[in-house]
Amino acid sequence: MKPFSYQRPGSLAQTFDLLSEYGSSARILAGGTDLIVGLRQQTVDASVLVDIKGIGEFLPGVALVDGHFVIGATTDISRICEYEKFRATFPALVEAMETVGSVQIRNRATLVGNVCNASPAADTVPPLAIYGAMVNVGGRDGTRLVPVQEFIQGPRQTALRPGEFVLSIQLPVPNAPLGVGFARLTRRRGVDLATVNLSCSIDSVGTVRFAFGAVGPRLVLGVDRSGVLADSGAPAGDRDAALANLIAGTSPRTDIRGTRDYRSAMLLVLGRRILAEAASRLGSGQP
Amino acid sequence: MTASQIGSSTRRFGGYERVTGSQEFVADLRLDGMLFVKLVSIDCARARIVSVDTSAARGLAGVVAVVTSDDLPQPVPRFGPVYKDRPILAVGETKYHGEPVAAVVAESKDVAEVAASLVAIQFEELPAVFTVASALDPLSPLVQEPGLRSAGTLANTNVLSEQVFGWGDLAATEADLVIENDYCFPMVTHFAIEPHGCMVVSSSGGFEVWSPVQHPYLLQAILADLFDLPLTRVRVVAPDPGGAFGGKQNPKFEPLLCFLARMTKRPVRLILTLEESFQATRRTSAEIHIRSGFSRDGLLCFQDIESNFLLGAYADIAGRVVSKSNYLGCGPYCTPVARIRARALLSHTTPSCAFRGFGTPQVAWALESQMDAAARHLGIDGLQIRLMNLAAKGDDVVPGDVPADGEWAQSVRKAASAVGWGEPLAPNHGRGIAVGIKSGATTGLSYSTIRLLFDGSVTIYAGTSDMGQGARTIFAQIVSDELGVPIDQIDVVMGDTSVVPFDLQTSASRSTVFMGNAILDACRDIQLQVRELAAELHGTALENVRIEAGGVFISDMKVSIPEVVQASLGRLRGELIGNGTMRRTDIANHPLGGSPAFFEFNCTAFEVSVDVETGEVSVIKHVSVGDTGKSLNPLQVEMQDEGAAIMGLGHTMMEHIILDESGRIANHGALDYRIPTSKDLPLSLSTYSIENADGPGPYGSKGVSEGAILCTAPAFASAVTEATGVVIRDLPLTPERVWRAMRDGASDSSKVE
């Protein structure tokens, strides 16, 4: 790796000082599982890494605050998956998190990092968006909440402004019955980057929301309020048409993981499957 | 006396070191004053090197040297196991993506890496050859300068070699059914978990080289030739490879490191990254056009095969891959008439070399898929068509050459029963079965020396590389039985050309047969010495002394070998030294230079289920049966067989190198080149051995380490066809490819006459 220096601030204030001092040549280091790869492959340039794992204000693990689960920027994915209440509340997100890398990766990688990496193929992003996750961005002048789908603006591009970094992700506990599904397609069963990934929810009034990943420069969202997708008894042709209507908003490309037409076709196939999963979860009272 | 080791699953020699991390691989070794080498290459395959500016790199603190081809002897020396075509560093032009243009030598790995990024190379990308079609196009650029090629009509083409094998009169042969198809087998990479690497010390006019090379004596010979040194001045120490699979057979960067060690007068070390290992070597890809003729009963009438194998920019051993695999292009069948035209084509891609199976998986992909196509057209079961055409023991597979050396139908029946052939199938499930044979080593020479020490313990010297197949264990088992030595009192010394006698190579599943026989021969030498000593000791004739099960019988009296040795050698102690040889020499005018010492036969069968909406295939059952002759260590045979099977699943389901328009590897490295993981393992994987003690190795053994990779792909594809009705002729069968075939309704599109 090209040489860089290292800072481990003890507080948020020190972190903001470092970010303003070093500007764009500083990179935030939490889990490092994407950052170190980028540095080694020279797709990321940094003259200083700011390791935020020493910041006193961050709480370890996951906290339930005012009807929101708060996941700090240094909480790794394995830890999150250990919280039974979290697992029960966000099963589709947990499924997605458990496909991120391997055990070793999840023991280091943070959920916040997976979002900040801003990969179009990030598996956690579709279900995060479906569950209404907000990204809590901190700056010297305070914090702001940005919906996850707005936070990620394109490949490797986020809504972070100079001097800011992400403090946490907030996930609202659904206040009405909600069924959510998640699926991804990969080239092998073992650890792999997704060819496509998607998540959907069905609520009690029949609104269906979809989020599609790896099929555009940023997450593609779609809403169906017709009730057709929520109605498992509706004619298959009508349901497929409604789903195809949502998929029409995607713009998959051909790359080494898959072609455009395969990706498009799989959105329909997997879309049907996660609709069924979401409906079943809604029916069972599980989110 | 000890219980017989042969046929028992003795624990792997070197196993403790491997599970505790104390096994030293080449990257684990350190030399005092060692310098670190980093290779510098450019970002496309073929380019004219306009200029190389090394000044910034040289200026970096800690950089000792930055070397280009200008700093080497002129003309720049070239080397290779068959053709001397590969330059030490690129001269004037790069021929493949990753070919080193310069080498940085520095005090640390980090400095070498940074300095390498500071070497500024101006280059002009040139038109290049990346495909079979382009290699065959007379208008394409030549990969190698004609002056480097051996004289002949091919020197002005990209055809390295072209061979025609065959028998019978094709033109006069009729068939009820003729099936004609094209098959593709892509480039794949070895992906040994241990990346390639080596270390060199230049001393006293020669070199000491540490390299996990499969053929240390070949490396020694090539270096001695390059530097005009006697063999004694080149010592090759070969630490056990951390996986090789054919990729570590021949020298790659050892010659460069010798120059760098000589220039810097310091020990130098190069450990490649995994990405650089991808660029160092690969499997030969192939496009095979095949016409197969059958009678309406399903009997083979003829095979007419045209194989085009795409090699890389330098020949390495790939010409031999093409000839040896195509020689048995008709497989383990009785084929009345055959014509096989096999071309080895040069291209501006990674130099290809040996890879487990040595070309046979490519050939078997086409051949066995044809058998299934014929079976479908004739309404014959895939198992039946194979059984009816399979060579029985003693039948010719290549007329005039050694006949079938095993009861192969036993393996096929075993595989069929293990996979549940003929039993009802759930929807979207299918079964497939296929067979393959690979020629074992043809010629070869292995020596072994065995020292029976005074206390009865034994040191075996064998030049084999123990790269995962467990050769040490097998050798010790043989000696334990032959000399009555407990297994834990045996040492096996390998991997040092200054200590261990010559062995031609570790390849072609040869070691159990070749080195095993040399060791058996050395044991016989010691046994004779022991009998002579015992006869003298007991005042009897030699013929009254015999050795059985490692014990010495003098008429009715039984003593142990150490008792004889100790009583005879007496106060001055000493030891017995036995020497053994296994030699198979050239056969004049044989297309391969010699007949196969044995055939490695395998039958593989699958049951799969296919997700017909996504194209994902689940392997329900994967069965492999090998004709091992005698499994000297059943557990090790199973390990090898399972390993070859899983590697076969890799090229069948997911592996392929993807090149971009500049000849760069697009899926370069572990993130996008997929190999099987524990989650990709079949739900059930089982392997079996057929043992009829009919091999040429010790106790009737044959080589076993490649069988299960030979016909994985056609067996798998056949199962997918049964499950889905679609036929696919390009590997790998990725979910997308299977989905696309189903979407397009790609039922059997064979051209049928």
Added chain:
Amino acid sequence: MTDALPVVLNINGLKYEFEVLPYRSLLDVLRDELGLTGTKECCAVGECGACTVHFDGRSINACLMLAIEADGGSVTTIEGIAAPGEMTRVQDAFLEHGAVQCGFCIPGMVMSAEYLLARNPHPTEQETREGLSGNLCRCGGYNRMLKAISSVSEESTP
């Protein structure tokens, strides 16, 4: 280049104090500076698992962690998983069941297997496959590894 920084690390029960350049990975330091070469390097991007060690009791890829990040923590490498000259039950079972071929992936594989069994002494086959899926074995020893881990699991009291 950048200055070295002080690090205190507990490795295999021993306290190490040394200085490290901030861009050196934990893997580099273990192998190149401390001579603990049992931990292997292959892909350097966290895919192959050859460099798996336990950091503060959790399995990680040592290639993706900076040595400086590990300051104050404790690391267990393959050299520290069993007492010198001894083997853990996992190591023994790997040999007994023929899971070891070339051996290059094995230290990392053992560390993953130990971590799996420490957290889940009786894993299902699915869980074992998941637990090992971050470790590549090109010799294809997975089937034997599953058998080895299953045998260790059966030995321990539920």
